[in-house]
Amino acid sequence: MKYGNIVQLKVYQNIEKNVVPVTYEDLEKKAKHKLESGPYHYVAASAGAEETARANRDAFYKWKIVPRMFCDTDERDLSVELYGKTLPFPVLCAPVGVQSIVHTDGELASARAAAATGVPFISSTASTHSLEKVAEAAGEGIKWFQLYWSKDREIASSMVKRAEKAGYGAIVITLDTPMMAWREKDIENAYLPFLFGQGIGNYLEDPVFCSRLECPPSEDMQSAIMLWSQVFGNPTLTWKDLEYIRMQTSLPILLKGILHPEDAKLALAHGADGIIVSNHGGRQVDGAIAALDALPEICEAVGDEIPVLMDSGIRRGADIVKALSLGAKAVLIGRPYIYGLALAGEEGVQQVLRNILADLDLTMALSGKKSIKELDRSLLKKM
Ligand SMILES: Cc1cc2nc3c(=O)[nH]c(=O)nc-3n(C[C@H](O)[C@H](O)[C@H](O)COP(=O)(O)O)c2cc1C
Numbered sequence: 142m143k144y145g146n147i148v149q150l151k152v153y154q155n156i157e158k159n160v161v162p163v164t165y166e167d168l169e170k171k172a173k174h175k176l177e178s179g180p181y182h183y184v185a186a187s188a189g190a191e192e193t194a195r196a197n198r199d200a201f202y203k204w205k206i207v208p209r210m211f212c213d214t215d216e217r218d219l220s221v222e223l224y225g226k227t228l229p230f231p232v233l234c235a236p237v238g239v240q241s242i243v244h245t246d247g248e249l250a251s252a253r254a255a256a257a258t259g260v261p262f263i264s265s266t267a268s269t270h271s272l273e274k275v276a277e278a279a280g281e282g283i284k285w286f287q288l289y290w291s292k293d294r295e296i297a298s299s300m301v302k303r304a305e306k307a308g309y310g311a312i313v314i315t316l317d318t319p320m321m322a323w324r325e326k327d328i329e330n331a332y333l334p335f336l337f338g339q340g341i342g343n344y345l346e347d348p349v350f351c352s353r354l355e356c357p358p359s360e361d362m363q364s365a366i367m368l369w370s371q372v373f374g375n376p377t378l379t380w381k382d383l384e385y386i387r388m389q390t391s392l393p394i395l396l397k398g399i400l401h402p403e404d405a406k407l408a409l410a411h412g413a414d415g416i417i418v419s420n421h422g423g424r425q426v427d428g429a430i431a432a433l434d435a436l437p438e439i440c441e442a443v444g445d446e447i448p449v450l451m452d453s454g455i456r457r458g459a460d461i462v463k464a465l466s467l468g469a470k471a472v473l474i475g476r477p478y479i480y481g482l483a484l485a486g487e488e489g490v491q492q493v494l495r496n497i498l499a500d501l502d503l504t505m506a507l508s509g510k511k512s513i514k515e516l517d518r519s520l521l522k523k524m
Pocket residue numbers: 183184185235236237238239265266267287315397419420421422423424452453454455473474475476477
């Protein structure tokens with residue numbers, strides 16, 4: 142028997158070794174059972190009444206795939222070109238901070254799993270482990286660094302330079318989180334003081350951050366956490382500040398958290414190399430537009446000038462097909478891989494990623510598409 146695609150083959154070979162549920166809803170349920178309320182809700186919950194988190198999913202249901210027949214989809218190519226590299230799949234691991242709260246190996250396990258699966262890993266500023274250690278774990282795998290732009294611009298510059306030195310291939314600046322939103326579960330659980338101490342691995346190893354402390358973090362961790370809370374986010378930033386980061390690095394710069402087409406045009410005008418349409422998985426502005434709903438207008442606004450990626454609500458292969466058909470060049474996945482990490486560490490992340498990729502591969506084939514380049518709006522109908 143000839144297998145059409147290596148992804149599918151790998152999934153079938155591993156079927157008896159399932160370490161995590163295949164169904165997203167069961168993944169979440171099992172993670173809820175395993176984790177304490179603090180970490181579980183920090184991951185699973187969203188801002189406010191979680192209206193945007195629901196809208197993210199509802200947006201996918203409004204679009205239906207209209208499959209084509211007799212298309213010879215035996216050989217498929219899911220690869221995409223981004224910034225001079227060929228990605229085997231149009232999928233990346235979204236930056237997710239503080240991963241040690243769900244598994245002690247945290248980002249190291251996720252980065253290893255992503256590299257083993259051929260999925261680029263975006264390492265968060267708010268990681269438990271330093272960006273250098275994450276880079277080492279990712280090895281030859283593609284890795285990008287996500288920047289939370291500190292109030293102290295020299296800390297931001299230092300992180301970007303460290304990332305470039307450590308082999309990261311792009312900088313993703315997250316614009317939607319100069320402060321954390323009203324997250325009711327985290328407040329009920331009084332979880333934030335604990336969380337903050339777990340998400341500052343990059344700062345503890347940053348020479349500029351440490352130079353601002355009176356004594357090293359090993360002698361006074363409380364002061365380090367206090368300083369971190371003062372410099373973490375920078376709500377004073379405006380478009381003209383982008384030039385500063387541009388001058389610190391020659392890496393491509395993507396802006397994450399764009400939802401308005403006018404902001405997409407401003408991003409282009411200010412020299413961004415890419416946009417990530419995202420509402421942070423519904424974790425920031427509750428009531429904000431679903432990312433998928435924002436995507437088509439943003440793609441129209443920037444045309445072919447720079448790649449537009451998207452995240453927020455991607456759970457299965459069909460979601461990816463819909464996002465790509467609406468103009469996204471690639472998508473980022475957040476919570477699904479974090480549940481894989483929580484349940485089975487590196488192996489759990491690998492399995493979650495492989496399942497999503499195999500589902501994407503099958504959905505493409507059964508929709509009559511053998512290449513990502515063939516996806517466009519003609520495959521979809523809005524209901
Ligand atoms: C627990 C958690 C932590 C996150 N931390 C970060 C972060 O440090 N930086 C960032 O840019 N986005 C962060 N995000 C947002 C993700 O990058 C992504 O936008 C979101 O998870 C996508 O939605 P999804 O979870 O529905 O796939 C985080 C998301 C979660 C669930």
